[in-house]
Amino acid sequence: MAVLVIADQTGGALSDNTHKTVSAAKAIGGDIDILVTGKDCKSAAEAAAKIEGVRKVLLAQSDDLGHGLAEAVEAAVVPLMGGYDAVLTPATSQGKNFSPRIAAKLDVSHISDIVEVVDASTFVRPIYAGNALETVQSSEAKKVITVRPTAFKAAGEGGSAAIEDIGAGDGAGATKFVTEEIVKSERPELTGAKIVVSGGRAMGSAEEFQKVIEPLADRLGAAVGASRAAVDAGYAPNDYQVGQTGKVVAPELYIAIGISGAIQHLAGMKDSKIIVAINKDGDAPIFQVADYGLVADYKAAVPELMSALG
Amino acid sequence: MKVLVPVKRVIDYNVKPRVKSDETGVDLANVKMSMNPFCEIAVEEAVRLKEKGVVTEVVAVSIGPAQAQETLRTALAMGADRAILVQTDADLEPLAVAKVLKAVIDEESPNLVVMGKQAIDGDNNATGQMLSALLGWPQASFASKLEVSGDKATVTREVDGGLQTIEAPLPVIITADLRLNEPRYASLPNIMKAKKKPLDTKDIASYGVDTAPRLKVVKVAEPPKRGGGIKVETAADLVAKLKNEAGVL
Ligand SMILES: Cc1cc2nc3c(=O)[nH]c(=O)nc-3n(C[C@H](O)[C@H](O)[C@H](O)COP(=O)(O)OP(=O)(O)OC[C@H]3O[C@@H](n4cnc5c(N)ncnc54)[C@H](O)[C@@H]3O)c2cc1C
Ligand SMILES: Cc1cc2nc3c(=O)[nH]c(=O)nc-3n(C[C@H](O)[C@H](O)[C@H](O)COP(=O)(O)OP(=O)(O)OC[C@H]3O[C@@H](n4cnc5c(N)ncnc54)[C@H](O)[C@@H]3O)c2cc1C
Numbered sequence: 115m116a117v118l119v120i121a122d123q124t125g126g127a128l129s130d131n132t133h134k135t136v137s138a139a140k141a142i143g144g145d146i147d148i149l150v151t152g153k154d155c156k157s158a159a160e161a162a163a164k165i166e167g168v169r170k171v172l173l174a175q176s177d178d179l180g181h182g183l184a185e186a187v188e189a190a191v192v193p194l195m196g197g198y199d200a201v202l203t204p205a206t207s208q209g210k211n212f213s214p215r216i217a218a219k220l221d222v223s224h225i226s227d228i229v230e231v232v233d234a235s236t237f238v239r240p241i242y243a244g245n246a247l248e249t250v251q252s253s254e255a256k257k258v259i260t261v262r263p264t265a266f267k268a269a270g271e272g273g274s275a276a277i278e279d280i281g282a283g284d285g286a287g288a289t290k291f292v293t294e295e296i297v298k299s300e301r302p303e304l305t306g307a308k309i310v311v312s313g314g315r316a317m318g319s320a321e322e323f324q325k326v327i328e329p330l331a332d333r334l335g336a337a338v339g340a341s342r343a344a345v346d347a348g349y350a351p352n353d354y355q356v357g358q359t360g361k362v363v364a365p366e367l368y369i370a371i372g373i374s375g376a377i378q379h380l381a382g383m384k385d386s387k388i389i390v391a392i393n394k395d396g397d398a399p400i401f402q403v404a405d406y407g408l409v410a411d412y413k414a415a416v417p418e419l420m421s422a423l424g
Numbered sequence: 425m426k427v428l429v430p431v432k433r434v435i436d437y438n439v440k441p442r443v444k445s446d447e448t449g450v451d452l453a454n455v456k457m458s459m460n461p462f463c464e465i466a467v468e469e470a471v472r473l474k475e476k477g478v479v480t481e482v483v484a485v486s487i488g489p490a491q492a493q494e495t496l497r498t499a500l501a502m503g504a505d506r507a508i509l510v511q512t513d514a515d516l517e518p519l520a521v522a523k524v525l526k527a528v529i530d531e532e533s534p535n536l537v538v539m540g541k542q543a544i545d546g547d548n549n550a551t552g553q554m555l556s557a558l559l560g561w562p563q564a565s566f567a568s569k570l571e572v573s574g575d576k577a578t579v580t581r582e583v584d585g586g587l588q589t590i591e592a593p594l595p596v597i598i599t600a601d602l603r604l605n606e607p608r609y610a611s612l613p614n615i616m617k618a619k620k621k622p623l624d625t626k627d628i629a630s631y632g633v634d635t636a637p638r639l640k641v642v643k644v645a646e647p648p649k650r651g652g653g654i655k656v657e658t659a660a661d662l663v664a665k666l667k668n669e670a671g672v673l
Pocket of ligand 1: 313314315316340341342343344355356357358359360361371372373374375376377378379382392393394395398410411412413437461462544
């Protein structure tokens with residue numbers, strides 16, 4: 115049994131999502147190798163080599179891989195699959211973009227967004243916005259899986275695996291990268307943050323969102339999230355969206371401010387350890403999942419919260 | 425130029441899904457069903473391309489039970505020109521859906537496929553990517569902006585840290601994200617007109633594609649419920665609880 119884990123890295127910095135996916139691979143069992151794809155990302159391969167329990171790190175670099183083009187990642191992975199029984203990728207937008215292609219090329223199912231490994235061929239995954247948990251069993255020769263990182267503990271460090279450069283693969287073919295707008299932030303990354311402060315439609319404007327949500331997040335060292343309504347209205351950028359179709363978070367503390375708690379939003383945060391809701395409507399559904407609810411106008415409550423934090 | 429839009433009939437997004445007590449699935453009996461919201465966005469985008477004069481024909485296709493005709497009629501009422509129902513009562517996995525769609529595409533030869541990024545029931549977020557890989561056509565997933573000019577598509581995509589723009593020659597597979605557009609409501613006259621638009625029904629067997637399930641569903645269970653919380657009176661109480669009781673500050 116051998117499992118390939120595809121690393122999550124940006125600009126040579128290895129994301130913790132990789133360590134969490136390695137834990138899922140350990141639950142499946144067998145030898146674990148990590149493939150790092152990107153451009154100028156040797157440092158990520160070096161970090162991956164330190165993850166405990168890893169046999170070998172493979173490094174594939176090219177411009178197309180640096181832009182994460184799905185066709186290029188698929189072309190780098192598929193030829194390796196002769197040597198592996200399973201390939202696991204963190205269920206980030208990037209992972210969701212290429213992983214199903216690998217399954218299609220291998221003519222096997224794609225097992226999306228698993229939250230538990232029952233045994234080497236049985237997995238649990240949320241469906242219907244997390245309102246049901248489906249246990250599926252695969253008898254296929256190869257398993258192609260995306261892993262919900264928040265559901266697994268990060269594997270530890272202390273390994274010293276060898277790094278092998280495997281070249282670039284075939285590239286993305288006809289698909290060309292044009293530009294990107296990536297927001298650089300000093301705040302912790304949303305999906306891995308210990309604390310998340312999210313704002314909803316109640317903010318009413320981007321200025322208000324920045325004035326209310328961001329200072330509180332910075333005071334707590336938290337990442338900033340948002341509801342779909344807040345993102346659609348332009349109060350917050352798209353990559354802040356938490357929910358069924360946005361990012362899934364499970365921090366120690368999630369603070370929802372002016373968010374009603376639609377099932378699509380809950381799908382992205384209800385596995386948080388502690389949930390706090392501030393909403394002026396005492397009947398808002400968010401209070402059904404909140405450990406601590408404060409029925410109040412955020413305009414008064416957030417400044418009071420800031421001063422109570424000192 | 426022709427665009428194909430695969431649409432799926434799913435539980436309405438306003439309905440809270442309930443797991444069956446025998447844990448074999450989600451109870452869909454007497455539940456309101458609608459077009460998957462991401463598919464609505466895909467139909468809207470295709471119809472807008474037609475209104476802009478970029479495409480000449482919008483063909484909606486659904487793979488599902490006889491009732492999926494309603495979903496196709498909705499697509500027709502939004503502005504699709506004709507529809508194809510590939511009829512089956514089986515629950516198909518994304519790979520099977522992608523294979524059937526490929527067979528439909530082999531017959532229809534569209535220049536563009538616009539589909540949803542994710543169906544809100546299976547939540548697989550896989551079918552478009554699989555279809556692209558099977559066809560060897562370029563893939564532009566999670567689109568929040570699409571421009572088609574000449575034989576090229578330029579697509580802005582929602583990615584982990586923001587937005588990415590890519591371009592690809594046609595034919596190409598686009599999967600729609602939430603912010604691609606706001607779908608229209610079909611007007612009553614258009615709903616009436618849609619009843620007269622062509623809707624072909626085909627038996628899934630006629631495509632000769634292997635759609636047998638690969639995965640076995642062991643069970644479908646209710647997720648663990650969160651214990652009831654409490655209401656606090658003031659922000660100061662909240663901070664005290666978070667520090668002393670929850671220990672998260
Ligand atoms: C296919 C699909 C996918 C979706 N995916 C997602 C997703 O991934 N993530 C997501 O979040 N949503 C998603 N949604 C949208 C979801 O259904 C809701 O529309 C959305 O979450 C609502 O956002 P909100 O809570 O900010 O706004 P609202 O529901 O409008 O709630 C605003 C809340 O603010 C409160 N409020 C107003 N003023 C104040 C004040 N002064 N002080 C305190 N409280 C106040 C109100 O009482 C209300 O509860 C999706 C929907 C669909 C159809
Ligand atoms: C093991 C297993 C058990 C299942 N159990 C159930 C169950 O109990 N109840 C149930 O209702 N379903 C069940 N299904 C079906 C499953 O929920 C999905 O419908 C199926 O796997 C397709 O995935 P998806 O819709 O999440 O695809 P996604 O990849 O999320 O869909 C993306 C897009 O693909 C297109 N698309 C997808 N399906 C179709 C279609 N049929 N016709 C046209 N276009 C389409 C649409 O444009 C859609 O927006 C089961 C599937 C599997 C694999």
